[in-house]
Amino acid sequence: MLPRLYNTRTRKKEEFRPLDPSNVRMYVCGPTVYDYAHIGNARPVIVFDLLYRLLRHLYEPEHVRYVRNITDVDDKINARACELYPDLPLNEAIRKLTVETTAQFHRDVAALGCLPPTDEPRATEYIEQMRAMIETLVEKGFAYVGEEHVLFHVAAMPDYGQLARRSLDEMRAGARIEVAPYKRDPMDFVLWKPSKEGEPSWPSPSGIASPGRPGWHLECSAMAGALLGDVFDIHGGGIDLVFPHHENEVAQSRCAHGTELMANVWMHNGHLQVEGEKMSKSEGNFVTINELLKDWGGYGWPGDAIRFNMLHTHYRQPTDWTYDSLDNAHKTLWDWYGHLADVEPSRKLPDAFIEPLLDDLNTPGAIAELHKMAQERRYADLLASLQFLGLTGRRDRLGRLQNGEAQARTLASDAEIRALIEARIAARTEKNWAEADRIRDELVAMGVVIKDAKNPKTGEIETSWEIAR
RNA sequence: GGCGACGUGGCGGAAUGGUUACGCAGCGGCCUGCAAAGCCGUCUAUCCCGGUUCGAUUCCGGGCGUCGCCUCCA
Known part of the structure; x- marks a missing residue:
């Protein structure tokens, strides 16, 4: 074609x-x-x-x-x-x-x-x-x-x-x-x-x-x-x-x-606006690439999120660069990348993904296919397609830096987080729900979100954590 | 003033002369001590007025609106 x-x-x-x-x-x-x-x-x-x-x-x-x-x-x-x-x-x-x-x-x-x-x-x-x-x-x-x-x-x-x-x-x-x-x-x-x-x-x-x-x-x-x-x-x-x-x-x-x-x-x-306004230094909405990578809206954003957000709109359309859409793009990639850690990319790209791109670079159409692949758990295809778009597919490259206080607290307390999670598991084992919840609140205050999941084999509750997005 | 692009659900955003893309958010459910996460399900749309047509969101005309270019500009 x-x-x-x-x-x-x-x-x-x-x-x-x-x-x-x-x-x-x-x-x-x-x-x-x-x-x-x-x-x-x-x-x-x-x-x-x-x-x-x-x-x-x-x-x-x-x-x-x-x-x-x-x-x-x-x-x-x-x-x-x-x-x-x-x-x-x-x-x-x-x-x-x-x-x-x-x-x-x-x-x-x-x-x-x-x-x-x-x-x-x-x-x-x-x-x-x-x-x-x-x-x-x-x-x-x-x-x-x-x-x-x-x-x-x-x-x-x-x-x-x-x-x-x-x-x-x-x-x-x-x-x-x-x-x-x-x-x-x-x-x-x-x-x-x-x-x-x-x-x-x-x-x-x-x-x-x-x-x-x-x-x-x-x-x-x-x-x-x-x-x-x-x-x-x-x-x-x-x-x-x-x-x-x-x-x-x-x-x-x-x-x-x-x-x-x-x-x-x-x-x-097409041209780009920022939060609905024409970008201009006098409006104070002039956004540099460097600023996005380091500190925009309270975060330093990964290049993947910036790129993915850009590809979300067809290139000839005017587009509005907003915090919400960038955040959304980041969240979507975060979800996908969580499934791709040990995945080998497919050798061949799915036709349904390439075809929209051949049609005047219809990236939104191609991205819709990515959603389909994720839904159908075709992770090898998903990774190959993401890589074709110039995205890493790697969650460790997707960390969103938090700026200011929250960042300082989170980065300073890596070992502490582990200890708190252990303490919470202990409290839960004793059915001391008040203490378990108190510890969880403490972690949230540090910018850490915990997730409980039941191990399908053992039935044990396992707790993972990540920095709040 | 001249030229041009665009106007789809709460938001982002495809496609199409006739069969409600997709994602986010929302809502409901499962799970869970609670929560988060995960899984399943689900509501909401084609700027306005004419015309062509059996039928238009899609084609044509008019209007309104947004944006761009006409000056350096991605």
């Missing part, structure tokens, strides 16, 4: 056929490394990681190439570097910021169970290719120089706006941007711009004397072209990137390479 993917370019779900099944190529826009990645940034990383896993499953791992860039040249980076390291020379501050932020990003997404992409190019390593692309565009008449900038001339491309389905006239009418005097058309966008003294800069293309740096959209065109070729299979990112970022990427790449397409399939994930 062929996978079907929703293609933003055609606004339809289509059967996916790679250009070359022995070299399936996907490009996803990665982070701009100037601050901690937030939970909204995590969505495309997780979604396209799952797609990567699905493609590897279908075409064999060695036949899939997944490129996700690191944007390390950007005005936001410059601003943040000045703010954080005012005493360092700007370029040194920028290097420090981008290196540290990249490392943090890697730790965060690894905790969320994401595989590293096959290639992770940094924009600053591809300046040469960007410059060459600009030269080509100028030579072919798609770009021009004005006041030391190089601009892409949208009117030179007859079907500019095709991806976002916007006509130039509409966009010109609705444009809210200030039109720079060196632009021939308000919608023309920057390929290269001059750098101020002290800012990162490289020798400029197209006969511009002073040094400069690339514009906002060029890096992806250059890196995708260099690593995946002129035309490749899948290009992904957040829905907000459709315009202008991806539209402009398409324009640059197609005009430079003289191709009808840049990528066959364009995929975009």
